[in-house]
Amino acid sequence: MASSSSSSLGPVISFQSWKYHVFLSFRGEDTRNTFVGHLYSALEQQGIYTYKDDKTLLRGESIGPSLMTAIEKSQVAVIVFSKNYADSSWCLDELVHIIKCKDTRGQIVMPIFYDVDPSEVRKQKQKYKEAFAKHASENNNKVESWRKALVDASNISGWKRQHNENESKFIKKVVDTISHRLHPLTSSLDNNLIGVEARMKHLISKLEIGFGGKRMIGIWGVGGGGKTTLASSVYDDISSNFDGCCFIKNVRKESCNKDGLERLQEKILCGVLQQKQVEVGRVEEGRCMIKDRLRHRKVLIVLDDVDNLEQLEELAGSRDWFGEGSRIIITTRDEHVLTAHRVDVVHNISLLNNDEAMELFFKHAPRGYKRIEDYERLSKDVVSYAGGLPLALRVLGRFLCDKEMNECRSALARLKEIPDANILEVLKISFDRLTPLEKELFLDIACFFRGYCRYTYEERMMILNACSYYPVIGIKVLVQKALITISEDGEFDMHDLVQEMAHYIVRREHPKNPEKHSRVWKVEDVLKICSVDARMNLDTIEAIGVSCFWSVESQHVLQVATNMKKLRWIDLNQKPISKKLLAVTPLSLVIMPEGFPPRDLCCLTLKTINANQLWDGYKFLPNLRMIKLDYLSKLMKTPDFDGLPNLEGFIVNGSRLLQEIHPSFGHLQKLVCVDIRNCENLRMVPPITRSKKLETLVLSWCTSAFNLSNIQEGSLENILPHKMNHIGLSCFSGCLRKLVLSNCSLTDGDINSAAGWELPNLLELDLQGNGFVRLDFSLLLLPQLKRLNVSWCKQLVELSELPSSIAVVIAGWCYSLESFGDISNCKWLWQVSAWYTKLGALCGDILLNSMLQGNAKDYFISINLPGVDIWRGESVRWVDWVKTCNMPLPPDWYSRFSGILMYVEPDVRFEGIPDITIKLGVRNIFQSELGQEYNETLETHCDQIFVGYVSFSSLRRTGCLNSTYNIILFSCNVGFYGDGHRFRVVFVSKDDPMQTPKFPTDSSECWDGESDYRKTFIIQQDSNSSIKILWKRRIW
Secondary structure (H helix, E strand, O other): OOOOOOOOOOOOOOHHHOOEEEEEEOOHHHHOOOHHHHHHHHHHHOOOOEEOOOOOOOOOOOOOHHHHHHHHOEEEEEEEEOOOHHHOHHHHHHHHHHHHHHHHHOOEEEEEEEOOOHHHHHHOOOHHHHHHHHHHHOOOOOHHHHHHHHHHHHOOOOEEEOOOOOHHHHHHHHHHHHHHHOOOOOOOOOOOOOOHHHHHHHHHHHHOHHHOOOEEEEEEOOOOOOHHHHHHHHHHHHHHHOOEEEEEOOHHHHHOOOOHHHHHHHHHHHHHHOOOOOOOOOHHHHHHHHHHHHOOOOEEEEEEEEOOHHHHHHHOOOHHHOOOOOEEEEEEOOHHHHHHOOOOEEEEOOOOOHHHHHHHHHOOOOOOOOOHHHHHHHHHHHHHHHOOOHHHHHHHHHHHOOOOHHHHHHHHHHHOOOOOHHHHHHHHHHHHOOOHHHHHHHHHHHHHHEOOOOOOHHHHHHHHHHOOOOHHHHHHHHHHOOOOEEOOOOOEEOOHHHHHHHHHHHHOOOOOOHHHOOEEOOHHHHHHHHOOOOOOOOOOOOEEEEEEOOHHHHHHHHHHHOOOOOOOEEEEEEOOOOHHHHHHOOOOOOOOOOOOOOOOOOEEEEEOOOOOOOOOOOOOOOOOOEEEEEOOOOOOEOOOHHHOOOOOEEEEEOOOOOOEOOHHHHHOOOOOEEEEEOOOOOOEOOOOOOOOOOOEEEEEOOHHHHOHHHOOHHHHOOOOOHHHHHHOHHHHOOOOOEEEOOOOOOOHHHHHHOOOOEOOOOOEEEOOOOOOOEEEHHHOEOOOOOEEEOOOOOOOOEEEOOOOOOOEEEOOOOOOOOEOOOOOOOOOOOEEEOOOOOOOHHHHHHHHHHHHHOHHHHOEEEEEEEOOOOOOOOOEEEEEOOOEEEEEOOOOHHHHEEEEEEEEEOOOOOOOOOEEEEEEEOHHHHOOOOOEEOOOEEEOOOOEEEEEEEEHHHHHHOOOOOOOOOEEEEEEOOOOOOOOOEEEEEEEEOOOOOOOOOOOOOHHHOOOOOOHHHOOEEEEEEEOOEEEEEEEOOOO
């Protein structure tokens, strides 16, 4: 190689703009019929499409538009510098345009110094000096640009042919190098790859090719979702911009082979260094070789289908292994691999939308159909079945392409029972990598918990925990492996085909014999099981969840369940029946059979079962950890709890005839959650005197339980005074974290009687719907209280002496509320919702200013208040809301301001709650999203307002803030923008512009619930060039 300096490649240019592989720039009289002629022939023989102009221009003539276009449309420009090259102004014009294309279009430039030394060209000596003397004498105004182009070109790494060097060998070396650097002129995005181009542009923007640095990007998602296709397409598009590149396929599979990682390390070295063979003896040796050989090279490496952190550690262990400008792309089904390796961006693959899926299926359209309407119906069915998964659409399209319409429909029906093996094999890879416990957890979620579920998120977690699945960590793993998702409302979801795979795994060995399945969830399967011999062994069944219409069906299910010796969970729901039908056929009473529940049962959940008791007398059930009873309207008493030593959760809702909980309930030692709602005739809850683990206690709409006349005299001794004492608060005070006493007709006398309450670890207190007028927290010892809900306390006038630990106050529909008292000591307060109260503008101003003086200034603020005056200023400038508004960030925003304060005024007719999305970033990243410029209009009044604040400190703490950001975008959920909705943005100045950004000593003190789906502000780093914050408005 003639020069030690490497090529500096410019911006990315799509392969679609290239027409030629190579453009040859040369001095015709020196090399046309000798070296260049031979080089051209060798390139053509290798299938390298080369532009070589054979015309000769007279001295002084300029190159024409067609030649300029040929240069622009060539991937590689080969410049053959010979002794008389600089004599030709045409050659020099070509050279200037080539250097321009290198800088602006990412063209690869390769100089060849043919019988001339690079220093002659760079310093314009000898023949080059003479040529420029002639050009200067002709007063040519292009001389300086020619000189600069010669210097730039001679500094690029190229070849120098020695005078006596074998020409054919030299040409072979040149052609081999060019061949390695080339990429297809035709797009790798063939017509069968639908929707890839838009996804490529999105991913390429995250790669930030023009921003320098070294970046690792992860592409994550479900199997068959198009991760490899996207990575391959991006690789083909941008690889010409790097000094070396390689695409390593099937890392998961290859690394399992003997010396698999060593062989993969060899492939990286060979691919990037363009060597035929590199030997790596040990993994440690390969790691050192990659770091040593590639740390000064700008490389592009794709590691496809990674499933283990060790693979990344040995193949791309650190950014320091690679040179400036390098990009590493990783595809995986396991997000944990990416986050543990600290990649810069995790790019979640997006499946095809409905239109894209239709288009892809049409590429494989069945031939010879007769009725177009039948075909359209079939296409919609296939697209619905595939759920946007490219793999499924391709497989089904290829299979159905030569089938008749009735055959297609038969095939679809069969697929719902027996999934296609090609699809199943790909999807099942993620399942096979789970631990045995994680597999069981996944199958339970797929069979019983997907989509809308009558259980709250907390109840689902309790059920799964009762089955000893350790769901907190297990669900995290399933999400990271792209097997399930959790919606913003906390619902479990997954792709249809992933759920179908789970069902197939449960049924595959005995598809027609549900009594041999581990899980049963279909009514027809349950009824089939009920019809078998009552003495049949049903030891395979572990969980059953079903809805019945009639009591007799429920009775049969319970009876047959007595033979399920391994049953750990039964979920029986008797669907409500119309009053008209009930009048004809009344529901019979369900009698729990003698052998129910089985001894190994872990969880019992019943809904609307027409039973007056669960079982009579003592029954030893050592594994039963949870009981949930919903709307058992005939239930009159609970069972003896002495035989349930490990019961952790007891939930009862809507049992209006229930008058008392069995006294043995108070003997339970492992209770974690007690939740009793809508049992208005419940007169006695035994003192919970022995449980040292109780974390959640809920008593809601249990008005009789709080009637003094119903409290037994003996229950008052050594417990708190008056009507709240009999539940035994003093006994479990050390561990209680959540207490709900809502709609229980509590008055000021009850609150005053609770003076001295000592609940040192209580985080949440819910007293909504009660009748007290004042709530004075100086009477209560709640040093850790974070969240208070007093909504619908219509007579409440004043909240006073709020604990200094308080973070969230919900007080909506407290129509009489006038004061929050002194909150200057509430340094962690950041969220207040007080919709429909008497709190006026002054109170709102005090609240906001107090929050901004506290720790919330370095966190977030969310306020809902009526009639609030706008902070800091007599008049307010508002802008009418459009779908997206944008405004430039001030040049000194990073050092001068502590955060952004937002005011949102909804139209009075608007009944929903707006979710606001805020994006900060670099302007060119947002080109496709830019909306209306932020132009203010003068306004002085506002009736009701949402106030939000995002601190820059909170973003710095997550490592998601970049001082190069220069624009901020605001958008809202569809349906909110339009007439009557307005908003305003204010930048909040730091108290001291020179201060170091501070952080709360413990950000967990800014409490926002314990589940991600409940959070008010959600931060998502899109890339180093942008950050996204979702502000979810909540008023309860």
